[in-house]
Amino acid sequence: MHVVMIGGSDTGISAALRARELDPGADVTVVVADAYPNFSICGIPYYLSGEVSHWQNLAHRSIADLEAAGMWLRLDTTARRIDVPGRKLLITSPHGTEELLAYDKLIVGTGAVPVRPPIGGLADPDVLGAADGVHLLHSMGDTFAVMRTLETAAPASAVIVGGGYIGLEMADALTIRGLQVTQMEQLPEVLPTVDPPLGAHVHNELADHGVEVLTGTTVQAITRAAAGQAGRLQVQATAADGTAVTRRADMVLVVVGVRPETTLAAEAGATLGVRGAIAVDTGMRTNLLDVFAAGDCVITHHRLLGQTYLPLGTTAHKQGRVAGENALGGNRVFAGSLGTQVVKIFDQAAARTGLRDHEAQAAGFDPVTVGFEADDHKAYYPGSHRIAVRVTGDRATGQLLGMQLFGHKHAEIAKRIDIAATAIFHHMTVDALSDLDLSYTPPLGSPWEAVQMGAQAWGRANQRH
Numbered sequence: 001m002h003v004v005m006i007g008g009s010d011t012g013i014s015a016a017l018r019a020r021e022l023d024p025g026a027d028v029t030v031v032v033a034d035a036y037p038n039f040s041i042c043g044i045p046y047y048l049s050g051e052v053s054h055w056q057n058l059a060h061r062s063i064a065d066l067e068a069a070g071m072w073l074r075l076d077t078t079a080r081r082i083d084v085p086g087r088k089l090l091i092t093s094p095h096g097t098e099e100l101l102a103y104d105k106l107i108v109g110t111g112a113v114p115v116r117p118p119i120g121g122l123a124d125p126d127v128l129g130a131a132d133g134v135h136l137l138h139s140m141g142d143t144f145a146v147m148r149t150l151e152t153a154a155p156a157s158a159v160i161v162g163g164g165y166i167g168l169e170m171a172d173a174l175t176i177r178g179l180q181v182t183q184m185e186q187l188p189e190v191l192p193t194v195d196p197p198l199g200a201h202v203h204n205e206l207a208d209h210g211v212e213v214l215t216g217t218t219v220q221a222i223t224r225a226a227a228g229q230a231g232r233l234q235v236q237a238t239a240a241d242g243t244a245v246t247r248r249a250d251m252v253l254v255v256v257g258v259r260p261e262t263t264l265a266a267e268a269g270a271t272l273g274v275r276g277a278i279a280v281d282t283g284m285r286t287n288l289l290d291v292f293a294a295g296d297c298v299i300t301h302h303r304l305l306g307q308t309y310l311p312l313g314t315t316a317h318k319q320g321r322v323a324g325e326n327a328l329g330g331n332r333v334f335a336g337s338l339g340t341q342v343v344k345i346f347d348q349a350a351a352r353t354g355l356r357d358h359e360a361q362a363a364g365f366d367p368v369t370v371g372f373e374a375d376d377h378k379a380y381y382p383g384s385h386r387i388a389v390r391v392t393g394d395r396a397t398g399q400l401l402g403m404q405l406f407g408h409k410h411a412e413i414a415k416r417i418d419i420a421a422t423a424i425f426h427h428m429t430v431d432a433l434s435d436l437d438l439s440y441t442p443p444l445g446s447p448w449e450a451v452q453m454g455a456q457a458w459g460r461a462n463q464r465h
Contacts, residue, residue, distance in 0.1 A: 001023065001026050001027065001104050001105070001328065002026075002027040002028075002029070002102065002103050002104050002105075003015075003016075003019050003026060003027070003028050003029070003103065003104065003105045003106075003107065003324070003327050003328070004028075004029045004030075004031065004089055004101060004103040004105070004106050004107070005028070005029070005030045005031065005106075005107045005109060005324075006031050006079045006089070006106070006107065006108050006109055006110055006264065007030075007031070007032070007033075007108070007109030007110050007111055007295070008030050008031075008032030008033075008034075008036070008037030008038060008073070008075075009037075009038070009039070009041065009109065009111055009295070009316070010109075010295060010313050010316035010317045010320060011107070011109030011111070011294045011295030011296075011316045011317075011319060011320035011323070012030050012031075012032070012037075012107065012109040012295075012320065013030065013037060013038045013060070013061070013066065013320070014316070014317045014318075014319075014320030014321045014324065015107045015109065015292075015294065015320040015321065015323045015324030015327070016028045016030050016066075016069075016071045016324060017069060017071075017321075017324070018320070018321045018324030018325050019324040019325070019327060019328055020069055020070045020071060022324075022325060022328050022330070023328055024070065026070075026328065027072075028070060028071045028072065029071070029072045029074060029101065029103075030066075030071050030072070030073050030074065031074045031077050031079050031089070031091055031101070032073060032074060032075050032076070032077060033076070033077070033078055033079075034075070034076060034139065034140060034141060035075045035076050036059075036139075036140040037063065037066060037073055037075065038059055038060045038061050038066060039058045039059050039060070039140055040058045040059070040060060041138065041139070041140075041313070042313050043058045044058070044137065044140075044143050045166070045169035045170050045172065045173040046169075046173065047143065047147075048143065048146055048147060048150070048170070048173045048174075048177075049172065049173030049174075049176040049177060050176065050177060051173075051176070055140070055143065055144070055147075058140075063075075074091065074093075074101075075094070076093075076094035077091050077092065077093055077094065078091060078092045079091055079110075079264055080092055080098070080264075081264070081267065081268070082106065082108075082264060082265070082267075082268035082288075082291065083100075083268075084268055084269065084288050084289060084290075084291065087102060087103055087104065087106075087290065088100045088101065088102050088103070089101045089103060089106065103290075104290065105290050105291075105292065105327035105328075106290060106291045106292065107284075107291075107292045107293065107294065107320075107323045107324065107327055108264065108265050108270075108278065108286070108291065108292065108293040108294075108297065109293070109294055109295045109297065109316075109320060109323075110261040110262070110263075110264055110265070110295075110297045111260075111261055111295055111296040111297055111316075112138075112258035112259060112260050112261055112296035112297065112311050113138065113258060113259060113261045114136040114137070114138045114254075114255070114256075114257075114258055115256050115257045115258060115259055116136065116254075117161075117219075117254065117256050119161070119219050119220065119221060119222060119254070120220060120221030120222065120223070120236075121134065121221055121222035121223055122134070122222065122254065128222055128223075128224070128233075130145035130146075130148070130149065132224065132232075132233070133149050133153060133155065133232060133233055133250060133251040133252065134222055134233065134251070134252045134254070135149065135251065135252070135253050135254070136253075136254050136255070137166060137170070137253060137255055138258065146251075146253070149251050150177065150251075153232075153250060153251070155179060155249070155250030155251045156178075156179060156180060156230075156250055157179055157180040157181070157182070157230075157231055157248070157249040157250050157251075158174050158179045158180075158181050158182070158249050158250065158251045158252065158253060159181075159182045159183075159184060159233075159235045159247055159249040159251075159252045159253070160174070160181060160182070160183045160184070160252075160253045160255065161184050161219050161235075161252065161253065161254045161255065161256060162183075162184075162185065162254065162255040162256040162257070163183055163184075163185030163187070163189075163190030163191060163192070163213075163215070164191065164192070164193070164255065164256070164257065165191075165193075165341070165343045166255040167183060167185070167190075167253075167255045167256075168183075168190065168191060168202065168206070168343055168345050169343065169344070169345075170253055170255065171183050171206060171211050171345075172209075172344070172345055172346050174253075175209055175210060175211060175346075179250075179251075180210070180212075181210070181211045181212070182211070182212040182213075182214065182235075182247050182249065183206060183211055183212070183213050183214065184214045184217045184219055184235070184237055184245075184247075185213075185214070185215045185216075185217065186216070186217065186218045186219075187215065187216070188215055188216050188240075189203060189215055190202050190203050190206065190213060190215060191343070191350060193339075193341065193352060194350055194352050194356075194390075194404045194406075195356060195357075195369070195390055195404060197371060197388070197390070198350055198388060198390065198404050198405075198406045201348070201350070201388060201406045202345050202348070202350055202406070203215070205345050205346050205347070205348045206345065206346070208346075209346045214237070214239070214245060215240075216239060216240030217237045217238070217239055217240070217245055218237055218238050219235060219236070219237045220236045220237055220238060221235075221236045222234070222235055222236075222252055223236070225248055229248065230248055231248030231249045231250055232250055233248065233249050233250065233251070233252050234246060234247070234248050235247045235248075235249065235252060258296065258311060259275070259276065260275065260276060260277040260278065260296060260297045260298070260309065260311070261296075261297050262276060262277065262278050262297055265278050265286065265288075265291075265293060265297070266278075268288060268291070269287075269288060270286045270287060270288055270291070270293070271286070271287045273299040273307060274299045274300075274307050274308055274309045275299075275309035277297060277298050277299045277300075277309045278293045278297055278298045278299065279298075279299055280292070280293050280294070280298045280299060282301050282322075282333045282334050282336075283322065283326045283331065283332065283333055283334070284298070284319055284322050284323040284326060284334060285326065292323040292326065292327055293323070294316065294319035294320045294322065294323040295311075295315075295316035295319055295320060296311035296316060298319065300315060300337050301334055301336045301337065302336055302337050302338070302339070303335070303336035303337065303338055303424070303425065304338070304354065304355055304360075304363055304401065304424070305355070305359065305362075305363050306363075310337055310339050312337065312339070312340075312341065314340070315337050318334060318335075319334050322334045335425075338353050338354050338421050338424055338425060339352070339353065339354070340352070340353040340354075340417060340418070340421040341353075342413060342414045342417060344409050347408060347409055348406065348407065348408060348409060349405075349406070349407065349408070349409045349411070349413040349414065350404075350405070350406045350413070351404065351405045351406075351413050351414060351416075351417035352402070352403070352404045352405075352417065353402060353403055353417050353418075353420050353421040353424060354392065354400070354401050354402030354403060354420070354421070354424045355367070355392060355401045355402040356369070356392060356402055356404070357369050357392060359402075360392060360394070360401050360402070365394045365399075365401060366394055366395040366396055367392050367393070367394060367395070367401055367402075368392070368393060368394075368395050368458070368461065368462055369390055369391065369392040369402075370390070370391050370454075370457050370458040370461045370462075371388065371389065371390050371457075372388075372389045372390075372391070372453060372454045372457035372458075373386050373387065373388055373389065374386070374387055374389060374446070374450035374453045374454065375387070375446065375450070376407060376408070376410075376411035376412065376445075376450060377442060377443055377444050377445050377446060378442040378443075378445075378446055380442070381442045381443045383410075385407055385408035385410065385411045386407065387405055387406070387407035387411055387413070387416070387450045388405065388406040388407065389403070389404075389405055389450060389451065389453070389454030389457075390403065390404040390405075390454075391403055391430060391451075391454045391455055391457070391458040392404075393429070393430040393458055393462065395462060397429070398429040398430055398431055398462070399427065399428075399429055399430070400420070400423050400424050400428050400429060400430045400432075400433065400455075401424065402420075402424070403417065403420035403424075403451065403454070405417050405451075412444075416449070416450060416451055419433075419436070419438070419449070419451050420433075420451055423436070430455045430458050430459060430462075431455065431459055433451060433452050433455035434448075434452050434455055434456060436449075436452070438452070
């Protein structure tokens, strides 16, 4: 049995490791487009900030570790074409020579690529790039380009286009490095994956650390600035009221999301689904014989929404493991995503899981969302922090549909959102959260955990409806 994985990030390596676990005799090949298999893309902002001292520390496993696990790594190798009837993959080696790689099962993990918005300077003939200090950020290659700008150009200022997870993390990272940061977000508030009240908390945290936050601001063009003035780049934008906004900066980072990379699979005849991602069943099978796909290039099976597109590293790891098992004849099922996410912004953290009101309504629920605040541990013990809690449940059935949290980075925001994610995964009601037997000691918690107090606030509010 020869199993070939295309892609050396979360999906491909998880699939390869699972295949080798199940059959130590399996012949497993991983085709990697660059020289950096199994690197933590999520960790890039912390390397660029200097908090992670060396880029090699971003590797989940070294190349030697991966090879010791029994996989054959084809580094700096490009997958060109899938011959489905012939079960062959056309690849180009680092030296430019073409080769046909035979397989019994193929797993496509081509991931996603950054969205390149229609901004002048990014899309026009006079395209600005890394040499000019204009960057997209997604791969290790992008990371090295940003670091070269930081180290060789010694920028004093930066504009970040986009206020999502990566944009916020990079605002944090560049501020730590001493840059004056301006963040531009087209939508009314930063971190638009949470409700505006929590987004406003994030906004305030950015501002408290010196970041200029411009929401409702659409970037129109990035140009080279005239010589002799501060900042080598000029960013032209339009505010929500139509007024012109101009900022000068030494570097610009554009991080406005990703789209699935499906060219290889689509050209082989793979069916595409939501957002143009590869359509797969819950076993990560495509419509192509003996071809699986997983990770950021495929649709997401959501436990409450059905089929959607929600690229996350945790999801890619799980889907890759399912694909690796099923490629060896298993019948594993991806249990579904809830979109559980957390992000650190300076000294605070924001998290969400499940659905917000508009998402729940689109899925046919009758949602009610209630906000509440609670201490992360008993206030009489020094160092307590307030947590903003937003609980979403179905008005008629009481089913827990979603939760959002904002609080100090030491307030266990990540683990608390995991309580809610576990409850939603198992279709619990909001009221049933109060029945959970959770740990308590005054320095770390309260007899009623913060998420339980949020659930009780939801119950009181829903009784009044």
